[in-house]
Amino acid sequence: MFNTGDAIVHPTRGVGVVVDIQERQWQGSSSKYYQIELLGREPSLKLMIPIEEADELGIRRAIQQSEVEQVWRVLRSDPEELPKNHKTRHKLLRDKLHAGEVFQVAEVLRDLTWRQKEEDHLTTRGKRIYKEALMFLAGEVAAAQGIDVAEAKTQIREKLRGILSS
Secondary structure (H helix, E strand, O other), rough: OOOOOOEEEEOEEEEEEEEEEEEEEEOEEEEEEEEEEOOOOOOOEEEEHHHHHHHHHHOOOOOOOOHHHHHHHHHHHHEEEEOHHHHHHHHHHHHHHHHHHHHHHEEEEEEEHHHHHOOOOOOOHHHHHHHHHHHHHHHHHHHHHHOOEEEEEHHHHHHHHHHOOO
């Protein structure tokens, strides 16, 4: 169970903070819900997640400060070769992105950055996946380091800049 103030990750929505735990009545029964405010969203976006469904949805705690260095290692590591077929490639990247695992999100960013360097561009879908991965990873880094999402994006771009200049 999470508590108010905990940084959590929703595999398809991104990183947020539990701002409240509420009991709600619906059709004669009551359930408890996490009220989660997603990080880095303007305007502010809040989700209501039933507590009993959190595990099933893949909700987990955000990474700790001690894990950020491992994220940087993934970003600096050699890329995996992506499939040539764009449908297969985008499915692979989306599946990794929505697996809810921070290191897979870092791999998506790394691999798309390499692809952009090699191909000199990304497809429109590739750009969308890149932006979503950047937002997810920046949320985790921000939560782990206690910084805002914009600063975390800057740190990530700095790490990725090494790929583009090599």
